[in-house]
Amino acid sequence: MMSSKAAVVILAAIVLMTVGDVVAAKPEFVVVINESNPISSVTTEQLARCFMKELSTWSTGDPVVPVDQVASSPVREAFSKAIHGRDVAAVKSFWQRQIFSGSGVPPAELASDAEVLDFVRANPGAIGYVAASTPLIDGVKVLPVTD
Secondary structure (H helix, E strand, O other): OOOHHHHHHHHHHHHHHHHHHHHHOOOOEEEEEEOOOOOOOEEHHHHHHHHOOOOOEOOOOOEOEEEEEOOOOHHHHHHHHHHHOOOHHHHHHHHHHHHHHOOOOOOEEEOOHHHHHHHHHHOOOEEEEEEOOOOOOOOEEEOOEEO
16 A cells, blocks of 8 residues: 555646646637627637638638737747747748749738737737737737637
8 A cells, every 4th residue: 555645746747747747738819809799709710810810801801910929029939839830940941932932922921919919809800819918908808819
């Protein structure tokens, strides 16, 4: 039989591992849309399609207008890895091929969370992402991402 001291040590280790996983799973970004958009959630696949410009309209008929952060932004790196499964350089390489072939242009890039929020507030079909710690402004709402 296991001693009560050993059981406590094992239980403590399990709790610490679980807490570590929860902390590590905290999102580094949130997806934001204009508050007038009635969409209540989006899947990771749908979100990737929005930013790769494969999904062009919302169910409301408004055009989907994705906006990225600049390539050097840590939040863009987190978004690219989580949503596209690739780093920013790979996504930019995809867009370079699209531009060269005349097949499309990438989403606009904005320099800060504040600029993304202002853009999303001003455009009913806009979708962007900001650091999870960014305070939201009137006119935008968080769009939950599901799998």
